[in-house]
Structures are given as structure tokens and as C-alpha cells.
Amino acid sequence: MKVLVTGGAGFIGSHVVRRLLSEGHMVTVLDNASTGDFDNVPAACESWEMDVRSAAVIPRIMKARFDWIVHLAAQTTVEDSLADPAFDAMENIIGTVNILEAARKSDVQRVVFSSASAVYGRGPENKQPIPETQELAPGSFYGLSKKTVEEYLIMYQRLYGLNYIILRLADVYGEFQQDIGEGGIIGSFIKKIMAGNGITIYGNGRSHDFVYAGDVADGIYAALLTAEVNTSYNLSSGTGIDTKELVRLLEDVTWKKLEVSVGAAGSQSLGSLILDCAKAREKLGWTPRTSIKKGLKKTIKHFTGKD
Incomplete structure (x- = not known):
């Protein structure tokens, strides 16, 4: 398959790219290099230094005709979202809308999106680990932007038939x-x-709730293959x-x-904030190894x- 990994020069993206290459897929990395490093990207990948906020990403993605998109590019900290809510919204919401527009206009088969435990907010202490059915109550602009993107994915599927999987990640290292x-x-x-x-x-x-990045990459790959689409999964250690x-x-x-x-x-x-990963174990065949x-x-x- 031909796969685009946004944020592929970053921390988690570096693991995902290697996982995809190991399975024989053709991988393109899109990253603005603000926090990622193209030195982390294997030579076998095509690399695009671009910002997801730029409208220029839409025609380039459309022209490339990808089968799958793994969307990792994002502003990733609560602190930065509180200091600059507009930047957080532009990076996480507008940037994602550009990716989704390109995906639906070029018949991408599936988008896998990296959400975060922050969508749950603090979470009730007496109901942990937290399942995907828990009400989303973000306590920061970062969590809110991730929740908003989840809603965009649902709407894009409803309106255009674009298949998605949302992965809510615990504390990745x-x-x-x-x-x-x-x-x-x-x-x-x-x-x-x-x-x-x-x-x-x-x-x-x-x-x-620490979960190893290599295990997260395995979970993302499982999400690309599963028939259980248009839903969300927690990827976590569960402890x-x-x-x-x-x-x-x-x-x-x-x-x-x-x-x-x-x-x-x-x-x-x-x-x-401990996440329950039982659904990913059952539906994706994934486990934090x-x-x-x-x-x-x-x-x-x-x-x-x-x-």
C-alpha cells in the first residue's frame, strides 16, 4: 500500500514509518520539521517538508493518490495549548481539515488519527481504567482540539464515506x-x-499510563488492517x-x-489517568508487549x- 504519515519525522512517527517499511509498504513522510527531525526518517521514504496548515498540502496529497493516511502531525502539549489557543486550533483542527479534504477528494481508503487521553479530561478516579465509552470532558484546549477533530472524522465519514479510526494514546515514551x-x-x-x-x-x-512507542506503532498498523473501522480505541498499558x-x-x-x-x-x-485497552485487545488483536x-x-x- 501507499501510505502518507503526517508528522512522520517526529517521535511516534519515526516508529510508525519503520513499522510500515518493515511490512513492505511505500511510505511518504509529511512534516514541517518544527519538532520532528528528517534525520530520523529512513532513506527509503519520500520526504515532504510541509505544514499541514498550508492549503498547498491538499493538491499534493491528491496528486500522490495514497491508499492510507496516518495523521500524527499536531501540537502536542497542554501547556502550549493554554499559552496559545489559536496556534493549537490552527495546527490540530485546521491542519486536520486540510488532510481530510485531501483524503476524501482522492479516495483514500482509511485515515488513522492519533488522539490523546486528554479528551477524557481528568477522568473519575473511581472509574479507572477508563473505557472508550467514557464521556469526553477535556480540561484544556489541547484536549478540546483533539475531541473536535474526532467529531470532524465522524462527520466526514457520515457525509463522504471516508473511513477512519481514532486511537486515543496514553503517555507514549x-x-x-x-x-x-x-x-x-x-x-x-x-x-x-x-x-x-x-x-x-x-x-x-x-x-x-506509560506505553512504549513501538507498541503504539504496532497498534497503528493493526488499525490500518482491521475491518472494525469508524470507531475509537485506547492504546495504553492499562496500568x-x-x-x-x-x-x-x-x-x-x-x-x-x-x-x-x-x-x-x-x-x-x-x-x-489510566486507560482501558480491552477494546483494542479484542478488536485489533493488539496488546502492549x-x-x-x-x-x-x-x-x-x-x-x-x-x-
């Missing part, structure tokens, strides 16, 4: 990661360890690891005693170049 976003805490901690700096835990340490436990695991895999300080809780003390310890070892090896 792994190779090529930056220290932004929810899963970015791992990248941030690893960089501090490499620099010999201490680590700060805020309050009691929030629980995270929570608090920050203190994460530090202990990092000490275990790095063989280093880390200097840890405790900061004021503030906004860092938000409750845990990489343990947090194994995933941390792979991530550290990438950053340090050492086993």
Missing part, C-alpha cells in the same frame, strides 16, 4: 522522544541523568506507574543512585548509545 508531552517525563529524566543532574518529583508523584516508581526503575536499569528532590505539587499533582523496564532500556540505549 521511547526512542526519538523529546521531553515534552505527558510521556516526555521519561525523556526529561533520562536527559537529566545523562547530564548528572538531579530529578524533581512534584508532590507525591503523579501516576502515568499506572507513579513518579517515585519510575525513578526506582530508572535507577535499576541505569545502575545509578539518583538524586531526587520534592517540589511543590501545584499543577503537577493532577490525578492519574513491551514492559516498562524493557522499554526504558531501549530508550536509554537510544539516548546514550550504550547497552
Whole structure:
């Protein structure tokens, strides 16, 4: 198949592109290189340095005639969405509308969209892990823009028959990661360890639902193949690891005693958000295969170049 991966030079995209190439697909990467790096893109891919916000992406995608689109390009942090809601909306909503217009005008068979746990908001503590049927109640412009895109996908399917799959991702970590976003805490901690700096835990340490990027890439590939379309799936570990436990695991895999300080809780003390991935297990045949310890070892090896 001929596949377009928007945001393919980024963190998750780098894993998805490699997964697709390993299966023999023809892959084109579209990325504006603002946070992604084309050095991460294998030579076997065609690379387009473009911004999804530009109307110029529509005729270029139409001309290329893709079978599938994996749409990962986005503004990805809650903090940036609060600081600049207009940029968040342009990148995440208008950028996606451009992709959907190109897709429906060129008979793309399927669009797989990377949504986020932020669409659920904080989530009820007594109803976790959270299933896809949970009411969406985003608490940030980032979560709102992701929810809005989900609604656009539903409308495009209803009006034009464009098939989609929404994947709501938990806290993704792994190779090529930056220290932004929810899963970015791992990248941030690893960089501090490499620099010999201490680590700060805020309050009691929030629980995270960490899922390895390679497993997410497997889930995205399963979403491209499944007959169970026009629906949403959580991709997650289904379990929570608090920050203190994460530090202990990092000490275990790095063989280093880390200097840890405790900061004021503030906004860092938000409750845990654990996603239920049972639907993805049943309908996609997907499961998170990489343990947090194994995933941390792979991530550290990438950053340090050492086993």
C-alpha cells in the first residue's frame, strides 16, 4: 500500500514509518520539521517538508493518490495549548481539515488519527481504567482540539464515506522522544541523568499510563488492517506507574543512585489517568508487549548509545 504519515519525522512517527517499511509498504513522510527531525526518517521514504496548515498540502496529497493516511502531525502539549489557543486550533483542527479534504477528494481508503487521553479530561478516579465509552470532558484546549477533530472524522465519514479510526494514546515514551508531552517525563529524566543532574518529583508523584512507542506503532498498523473501522480505541498499558516508581526503575536499569528532590505539587499533582485497552485487545488483536523496564532500556540505549 501507499501510505502518507503526517508528522512522520517526529517521535511516534519515526516508529510508525519503520513499522510500515518493515511490512513492505511505500511510505511518504509529511512534516514541517518544527519538532520532528528528517534525520530520523529512513532513506527509503519520500520526504515532504510541509505544514499541514498550508492549503498547498491538499493538491499534493491528491496528486500522490495514497491508499492510507496516518495523521500524527499536531501540537502536542497542554501547556502550549493554554499559552496559545489559536496556534493549537490552527495546527490540530485546521491542519486536520486540510488532510481530510485531501483524503476524501482522492479516495483514500482509511485515515488513522492519533488522539490523546486528554479528551477524557481528568477522568473519575473511581472509574479507572477508563473505557472508550467514557464521556469526553477535556480540561484544556489541547484536549478540546483533539475531541473536535474526532467529531470532524465522524462527520466526514457520515457525509463522504471516508473511513477512519481514532486511537486515543496514553503517555507514549521511547526512542526519538523529546521531553515534552505527558510521556516526555521519561525523556526529561533520562536527559537529566545523562547530564548528572538531579530529578524533581512534584508532590507525591503523579501516576502515568506509560506505553512504549513501538507498541503504539504496532497498534497503528493493526488499525490500518482491521475491518472494525469508524470507531475509537485506547492504546495504553492499562496500568499506572507513579513518579517515585519510575525513578526506582530508572535507577535499576541505569545502575545509578539518583538524586531526587520534592517540589511543590501545584499543577503537577493532577490525578492519574489510566486507560482501558480491552477494546483494542479484542478488536485489533493488539496488546502492549513491551514492559516498562524493557522499554526504558531501549530508550536509554537510544539516548546514550550504550547497552
